Amino acid sequence: xxxxxxxxxxxxFLTKETQDIERHTLSVLVDxxxxxLARVVGLFSARGYNIESLTVSETEHGRRLSRITVVxxxxxxxxxxxxxxxxxxxxxxxxxxxxAEGASLERELALIKVAGSGDSRxxxxxxxxxxxxxxxxxxxxxxxxEVTGKPAKIDSFIALMQPLGLVEVVRTGxxxxxxxxxxx
Amino acid sequence: xxxxxxxxxxxxxxLIDQGVEHVFGYPxxxxxxxxxxxxxxxxxxxxxxRHEQGATHMAEGYARSTGKPGVVLVTSGxxxxxxxxxxxxxxxxxxxxxxxxxxxxxTLIGSDAFQECDTVGITRSCTKYNYLVKRIEDxxxxxxxxxxxxxxxxxxxxxxxxxxxxxxxxxxxxxxDFDTLRHQSYRPQMDGDAAAIEAAVDLMLKAERxxxxxxxxxxxxxxxxxxxxxxLAELTGFPVTSTLMGLGAFPASNSxxxxxxxxxxxxxxxxxxxxxxxxxxxGARFDDRITGRIDAFSPNSAKIxxxxxxSSINKVVNVDIPIIGDCARxxxxxxxxxxxxxxxxxxxxxxxxxxxxxxxxxxNSLGYKNSETIIxxxxxxxxxxxxxxxQAKEVYITTEVGQHQMWAAQxxxxxxxxxxxxxxxxxxxxxxxxxxxxxxxxxxEALVIDIAGEASVQMTMQEMSTAVQYRLPVKxxxxxxxxxxxxxxxxxxxxxxxxxxxYSESLPDFVKLAEAYGGKGxxxxxxxxxxxxxxxxxxxxxxxxxDCMVEKDENCLPMIPSGxxxxxxxxxDTANIGDIIDEKGRQLV
Numbered sequence: 169x170x171x172x173x174x175x176x177x178x179x180x181f182l183t184k185e186t187q188d189i190e191r192h193t194l195s196v197l198v199d200x201x202x203x204x205l206a207r208v209v210g211l212f213s214a215r216g217y218n219i220e221s222l223t224v225s226e227t228e229h230g231r232r233l234s235r236i237t238v239v240x241x242x243x244x245x246x247x248x249x250x251x252x253x254x255x256x257x258x259x260x261x262x263x264x265x266x267x268a269e270g271a272s273l274e275r276e277l278a279l280i281k282v283a284g285s286g287d288s289r290x291x292x293x294x295x296x297x298x299x300x301x302x303x304x305x306x307x308x309x310x311x312x313x314e315v316t317g318k319p320a321k322i323d324s325f326i327a328l329m330q331p332l333g334l335v336e337v338v339r340t341g342x343x344x345x346x347x348x349x350x351x352x
Numbered sequence: 353x354x355x356x357x358x359x360x361x362x363x364x365x366x367l368i369d370q371g372v373e374h375v376f377g378y379p380x381x382x383x384x385x386x387x388x389x390x391x392x393x394x395x396x397x398x399x400x401x402r403h404e405q406g407a408t409h410m411a412e413g414y415a416r417s418t419g420k421p422g423v424v425l426v427t428s429g430x431x432x433x434x435x436x437x438x439x440x441x442x443x444x445x446x447x448x449x450x451x452x453x454x455x456x457x458x459t460l461i462g463s464d465a466f467q468e469c470d471t472v473g474i475t476r477s478c479t480k481y482n483y484l485v486k487r488i489e490d491x492x493x494x495x496x497x498x499x500x501x502x503x504x505x506x507x508x509x510x511x512x513x514x515x516x517x518x519x520x521x522x523x524x525x526x527x528x529d530f531d532t533l534r535h536q537s538y539r540p541q542m543d544g545d546a547a548a549i550e551a552a553v554d555l556m557l558k559a560e561r562x563x564x565x566x567x568x569x570x571x572x573x574x575x576x577x578x579x580x581x582x583x584l585a586e587l588t589g590f591p592v593t594s595t596l597m598g599l600g601a602f603p604a605s606n607s608x609x610x611x612x613x614x615x616x617x618x619x620x621x622x623x624x625x626x627x628x629x630x631x632x633x634x635g636a637r638f639d640d641r642i643t644g645r646i647d648a649f650s651p652n653s654a655k656i657x658x659x660x661x662x663s664s665i666n667k668v669v670n671v672d673i674p675i676i677g678d679c680a681r682x683x684x685x686x687x688x689x690x691x692x693x694x695x696x697x698x699x700x701x702x703x704x705x706x707x708x709x710x711x712x713x714x715x716n717s718l719g720y721k722n723s724e725t726i727i728x729x730x731x732x733x734x735x736x737x738x739x740x741x742x743q744a745k746e747v748y749i750t751t752e753v754g755q756h757q758m759w760a761a762q763x764x765x766x767x768x769x770x771x772x773x774x775x776x777x778x779x780x781x782x783x784x785x786x787x788x789x790x791x792x793x794x795x796x797e798a799l800v801i802d803i804a805g806e807a808s809v810q811m812t813m814q815e816m817s818t819a820v821q822y823r824l825p826v827k828x829x830x831x832x833x834x835x836x837x838x839x840x841x842x843x844x845x846x847x848x849x850x851x852x853x854x855y856s857e858s859l860p861d862f863v864k865l866a867e868a869y870g871g872k873g874x875x876x877x878x879x880x881x882x883x884x885x886x887x888x889x890x891x892x893x894x895x896x897x898x899d900c901m902v903e904k905d906e907n908c909l910p911m912i913p914s915g916x917x918x919x920x921x922x923x924x925d926t927a928n929i930g931d932i933i934d935e936k937g938r939q940l941v
């Protein structure tokens with residue numbers, strides 16, 4: 169019954185996993201205590217899981233709870249293992265696979281520095297307006313934009329800024345939440 | 353309610369409140385306040401080890417033979433790093449340990465102080481959980497929580513790192529109750545899902561070629577789990593095999609016992625696993641030593657998996673009916689549900705299966721060619737087993753890691769749980785001698801034997817000194833082939849018999865070594881004298897090093913080579929075993 173199934177990431181077996189990899193967003197509710205981030209990140213590196221983005225911050229000060237949003241790329245079988253291994257950590261309360269559980273909202277914030285003068289400045293401002301990017305800093309030869317949205321939108325904005333004098337980018341990583349009235 | 357005391361006194365008080373009687377440890381600068389508090393009381397006895405790794409293995413032996421948590425106390429820096437091997441061993445084999453490590457004062461943390469190391473950083477991945485106690489207010493809670501986490505759910509090691517200034521600080525001692533503990537999310541699931549148990553029993557009722565595959569989880573769930581397993585096996589009439597970790601949960605003297613399975617398991621156990629139609633895994637984790645080649649592992653069976661750790665389910669092998677829960681509770685439910693569904697024996701339906709099993713048994717896969725001139729290692733263990741059977745004392749066996757370990761698992765037989773202590777998951781050479789010391793501390797009247805190899809035993813040899821100091825009459829039975837036998841065997845099979853560094857050019861004289869430590873040394877190289885010398889060892893009231901000179905180049909068989917399925921097991925009479933493993937198999941471990 170299991171002949172088609174293969175373990176992942178093990179040097180002990182001959183055949184590679186055949187399932188396709190998927191990108192999933194996990195929301196992890198944890199006790200906010202020293203070392204918790206190291207525990208989560210250490211689990212990923214120790215077991216050979218891939219993290220694409222990770223965001224963490226305290227969300228309930230009274231109960232000292234933090235929420236970690238982590239984007240992983242893995243096969244369905246490994247995704248299940250990631251969830252179960254995370255739940256095994258003592259300070260982890262809940263792990264929700266937002267991608268698997270239905271509709272969810274995903275947002276990211278980026279600060280983008282663009283330098284330029286003359287015509288390119290006008291073009292930069294026009295595009296920024298189209299992307300609803302806020303100007304948070306301006307000098308005669310540069311702007312810093314704040315742009316919020318889905319990662320793909322930020323990717324496109326950065327791509328457009330590239331020829332217009334893009335200097336540097338900083339991104340927060342993904343924050344995600346499920347739609348509808350239910351919480352974690 | 354609350355009582356003022358120093359952090360060091362709180363540590364001792366918490367140990368007393370947890371019912372701890374023995375602590376295995378080694379002092380050092382940062383641990384001195386705790387040692388001072390230890391000195392001023394008589395409830396907790398401290399066993400002074402010779403190396404911190406020894407302390408952790410002693411605590412493991414203690415825990416595995418009693419079912420209680422083992423407690424370790426070491427100092428900062430090297431004290432903590434030396435404990436890492438034993439912590440990892442305990443994590444891999446799910447053994448409850450609480451390891452208290454001292455730390456430099458909080459004001460010096462991060463300054464590269466003398467004997468400072470990042471203990472919580474280093475041990476994060478080799479413990480079930482760990483703590484750095486920065487405030488005296490947290491210490492009582494953390495001490496008790498450490499015991500709770502170590503002993504519940506899937507057991508494991510917990511480290512509590514206590515800086516020296518916290519040990520000196522004054523605070524209120526309290527015993528926390530379960531509901532005020534920090535980690536409210538930690539609630540292991542104990543009861544199996546009723547519908548899943550029902551479905552499992554329905555599947556078992558229809559099985560024609562069933563097998564119980566049991567593991568260390570049955571031992572960890574306490575003696576009741578072994579009782580229920582015996583009851584269920586008797587009710588169902590199914591054959592039972594076990595992993596290395598689970599030996600003793602089901603009596604080896606029972607006719608339904610198939611012997612150990614896996615890489616060096618019996619022919620009948622492995623073939624039955626391969627050909628079964630219903631596999632009932634109870635407290636085992638489909639380890640690679642068990643499954644062999646995964647895509648050919650038991651290809652036609654429906655699988656039931658009982659495990660307390662949800663992450664064990666479908667980790668390696670996908671199963672049809674997962675049951676998350678404590679083995680004792682699930683087994684007891686399975687017995688109840690089975691009884692509620694039938695009172696008929698299924699022996700007729702199972703008769704063809706048992707007939708098939710008998711033909712596999714007839715192969716006698718543990719057979720070997722004995723010799724009148726050289727002691728065969730299998731023979732040595734058989735004679736040791738026979739000699740211990742005549743003893744009135746309870747018998748506990750520990751092992752090191754390698755060929756001798758597998759021969760011990762094959763030829764020494766256990767009828768009770770908690771009598772067999774061996775390093776399974778991590779495969780730690782040097783485990784057996786200190787583990788035996790720990791077992792003897794817990795069971796002063798018992799006969800405790802470490803079945804050892806001459807290479808492994810030298811890794812923690814110095815604990816002989818501990819055994820002598822505390823008058824612990826452990827018997828170290830060394831199968832001395834002057835080789836790292838399992839390494840040599842793999843080089844034989846996989847590397848053209850090029851024996852790179854798998855032999856010892858100079859070995860100590862173990863008889864003189866035993867005497868130097870203040871124990872007794874015995875040597876035997878003649879099969880005719882084996883029984884008499886074993887009797888001499890068992891009669892001696894003190895630690896003994898028994899140097900049993902055995903056949904140097906014996907291979908441990910049967911063997912399923914890495915990358916091969918169960919039905920391609922190598923039997924003892926197979927010629928040229930080196931040709932059986934192909935190029936891909938050579939890359940495996």
